[in-house]
Each structure stands twice: as structure tokens, then as C-alpha cells.
Amino acid sequence: MMVKSTRSDERVTPSMAILNGLAKDGGLYVFESIPKIDIKQLTNASYTDVAKVVFGLLLDDFSQERLNDIIDQTYNSNLFHPAPITMTHHKNHSYLNLYHGETLAFKDMALSILPKLIQEAKQINGIDKPSIVLTATSGDTGSAALAGFQQNKDDYVFVLYPTQGVSSFQEKQMNQLQNDQCTVYAIDGNFDDCQTIVKTLFQSITLTNTTLVSANSINIGRLVPQITYYVYAYTKLVQDHVIPQLEPIDVVVPTGNFGNIYAAYIAKQMGVPFDTLTIASNTNNVLHDFFQTGSYTIKRPLYKTISPSMDIIISSNLERYLYTLFNHDASALQQAMTTLQSTGELHIDVVKHQTTFDSGMATEQETLQTIKDTFLNQGTVIDPHTAVGTYVYHHTPHNHHTIIVATASPFKFIDAMEDALDIEPSGDLQSRLQRFAGHVHIPFPARINHIASYTLEQKQILTKDEAMTIIRQKVGIIDEN
Numbered sequence: 001m002m003v004k005s006t007r008s009d010e011r012v013t014p015s016m017a018i019l020n021g022l023a024k025d026g027g028l029y030v031f032e033s034i035p036k037i038d039i040k041q042l043t044n045a046s047y048t049d050v051a052k053v054v055f056g057l058l059l060d061d062f063s064q065e066r067l068n069d070i071i072d073q074t075y076n077s078n079l080f081h082p083a084p085i086t087m088t089h090h091k092n093h094s095y096l097n098l099y100h101g102e103t104l105a106f107k108d109m110a111l112s113i114l115p116k117l118i119q120e121a122k123q124i125n126g127i128d129k130p131s132i133v134l135t136a137t138s139g140d141t142g143s144a145a146l147a148g149f150q151q152n153k154d155d156y157v158f159v160l161y162p163t164q165g166v167s168s169f170q171e172k173q174m175n176q177l178q179n180d181q182c183t184v185y186a187i188d189g190n191f192d193d194c195q196t197i198v199k200t201l202f203q204s205i206t207l208t209n210t211t212l213v214s215a216n217s218i219n220i221g222r223l224v225p226q227i228t229y230y231v232y233a234y235t236k237l238v239q240d241h242v243i244p245q246l247e248p249i250d251v252v253v254p255t256g257n258f259g260n261i262y263a264a265y266i267a268k269q270m271g272v273p274f275d276t277l278t279i280a281s282n283t284n285n286v287l288h289d290f291f292q293t294g295s296y297t298i299k300r301p302l303y304k305t306i307s308p309s310m311d312i313i314i315s316s317n318l319e320r321y322l323y324t325l326f327n328h329d330a331s332a333l334q335q336a337m338t339t340l341q342s343t344g345e346l347h348i349d350v351v352k353h354q355t356t357f358d359s360g361m362a363t364e365q366e367t368l369q370t371i372k373d374t375f376l377n378q379g380t381v382i383d384p385h386t387a388v389g390t391y392v393y394h395h396t397p398h399n400h401h402t403i404i405v406a407t408a409s410p411f412k413f414i415d416a417m418e419d420a421l422d423i424e425p426s427g428d429l430q431s432r433l434q435r436f437a438g439h440v441h442i443p444f445p446a447r448i449n450h451i452a453s454y455t456l457e458q459k460q461i462l463t464k465d466e467a468m469t470i471i472r473q474k475v476g477i478i479d480e481n
Ligand SMILES: *Cc1c(COP(=O)(O)O)cnc(C)c1O
Pocket: 105, 106, 107, 140, 141, 217, 254, 255, 256, 257, 258, 259, 260, 261, 309, 310, 385, 407, 408
């Protein structure tokens, strides 16, 4: 099967799409045809069994044997504890907990395996060069990429994050993961600025001895692992006797870059019985507006919220869905994207008539209140992103059992958790995290010990231009050696 650009007829193999990240024309890669999966056959399958089927169907120029090895090495290892995913069932909804990886957010599900997929993709294409990974982050991608790529000893990682736009825990976590080959930069700007720097560098740097790689969610190497957990989550609901086989369900996803929910959309097209997919936005509700009105307007202020990983205006992966809305007409989409760039707006008529997606949003106050209510009424502790999803779940119609995607551990967002649960924020990070664990009666995750006790050296904050110059220089030196 080939993978195609959203903006032209450019076609490449899945392994080349993983290596390229973006198409040469600036478009995103999409699967030309979506294979069907036999969900009934998978009812008693393990997580790795499901992964082997999904990866095998979509990455069909990889050998099944190598995929199986890579999948076992990732999801059957101590990278995930206690299991790749868990689910918590309530009366009409279940949480799909995706934060059991090394950096405690759902990004680990894909970024723990992406480095191995990249190695394998290089083998397949006879490329014998180290990678330079360049990535913008609103917090969680950065640490997950740093943790994931430490496996590839020859590769280099550069992470850019908005200095004011991540939680203190996220900032410590990223800085703590630095070493000779992995560098983190605090940028004086917001996430969209970081993303712009990365895009500009991608388009302007040419390398001879190394290759540039994207760890952002535009890479189909991130999409495939994310499809996997949706397929597995459905089979788990059947296994756990929450729903009968083939019963439709709804899914609510806290959404920023449209990566996670797009994976649910592909799972649905593969035949998983999903009915409505609900986008949950925070105050940065550009996607909610789009799905309600058909107008995508990116000239608006970016608010800093307590769910920072969704503080995004330019939602990169939306282009993949727009391609569907444009009936796969790449040149019409190319034109629309040019208009979007110059005017900051895009209008689509069909959005309100389509039935797959619904959307909602939660304000900061509603998010805090939801954390509190969910804890007091159900004893369930959810992070602010998951709380946005939970609020939207309660305020949108659902005719089926619903999966709410829990995207991060509450420990990563201690400020908001203390605020929501009226816990006094005193002492250092270590003692605050411990007090919080005691308050909510959940065990202190061993993997955060080293972050809690880490002191951030004084950090250097770079302007966009400074970052651009420094990274260009460093990449140049790496490439020469
Ligand atoms: C990245 C992230 C999101 C948003 O996911 P998208 O794929 O960008 O829509 C939501 N919650 C958390 C905790 C995240 O890290």
C-alpha cells in the first residue's frame, strides 16, 4: 500500500513516509486505502497481538517478523508499567488510561516505538546515516521524544518548548532528560512559534551525512501506534463484558493537534464500531468552533491554560481530515491551505452535515470543577486534559457507552490538581507530589522520583531568531562530523 500527500500526487512507501515526516510539497501523508480489520477475531487478543495486526496492515513494506520483534520489545517491556494501557469502567463510560509510559502521557504510546520504526525504515531503504530529530512541544511530546530516542545511540534530539507554556513538572522532566546528544531549548514565544521554527528549519536545512526526522504527530509513525490502542480498547470493553460484541460506542478525546482523535477516526474506518467521535477543546477552542460552524479561523489569541498540551491554534493534523472533506482533491486542498496561510481563515460547508464528529469545550473553571467532582463523586483522579474530556462528555449527547481518553497522569500537572482539590501548595515539588498522592490515595509513581528531586539550573531563554541560528549551527556541525 502506498501513502499519499494531501497536497499533490506524491506517493511513497510507508517506511519512506516515516523517514520523511512531511511530504516534499509541505502536505501530510495519508493512507491511500484503509484496510479492514476483523474486530471479532481480536476479542481475546493481548495488546501486542492487536499491535501486530494493526502495524502489519498499515506498514506493509515492513516485514511482519521485524514488526513483531519491535512491538514485543516495546510493549512487553518495562517501558510500560503496569501494562501498556488500563481501562477504568463506570456506568456509561470508561476511561482509557494511556499514561503508563516512561513520561506519563499518551505520547509515550507512539514515541517509545517510533525510534525503532525509524531504524527499521532506514534498513528497508538502505539508509545508513544517523538521524537528527527536531521537535516542537507543548510539553509532553518533548519528554516522550527524549526518552524514546535515547534508545538510538547514534541519533540527536533537539526539543523546543514555549518557556511560559508548559507545567513546571514538564519543564523539569524535559531538562532532566538532556545529555550530550539531546538538547532542550526554552523559547520566548508560544507553541505555534516553536512549531514555526521547526517547520522553517525543516524546509531550509540540507544535510549530507545525517537525516532530519520529525517526532511530531504529523509523522505516520506516530499515527499507527495510536490507532492500535483504539482497536485494543474496543476489544477490552468486550472482554470485560462492558458491551456485547459489535455494539457501537462513542469516543471523547481531549484534542490539540488533532493527532489522537484522527487515530480514532482511522480505527473507525478500519471497522472498529465507533459511532460519534467527540473533540474536547479547552479555551483554545479553534477546533470546536470549526466543527460547529465550518469556519477555521487561526487569527486569534492563544490562551495559556491548565491543560497546556492542548494550547494550540494551528492544528496540524486537521489537514488530513480536510483532505477527506475535499473528497481527496489535493489541488483544491493545496489552494485552501494557501488561502489559510494568507488570510488566516478557511470555510467549509459540509462540516455541520457530517455525522462522525461532534465537539465541545470546557473553560478553566469548568475543568477545575470537573477534577473536583470526578474525585468526590467517583473517587477517580483525572488530570486537567482528561477533565476537559470528561466535562465535554457530560455536556454532549451520547447514545452509547463512551470511552473518555485519559491522556496524562495528574502528577504532571500538580499546580492545577492542588488548585482543584483545595490542597495547600507548600514545600518543594517532591513534597507536594507526595502530599497529593496521599490526599488522593494513589501510589506515588516510582518513575517520577528523579524528576521530583531535580533542580533546574538557570535556563537560557531564546528568541525565535536566536534558536534558529543556534540550531542551524549545531546541526551543521553534527552533519560534518
Ligand atoms: C498532546 C496531548 C493532547 C493533545 O493531543 P493531540 O494529538 O495533539 O490532539 C492532550 N492531552 C495531553 C496530556 C497531551 O500530551
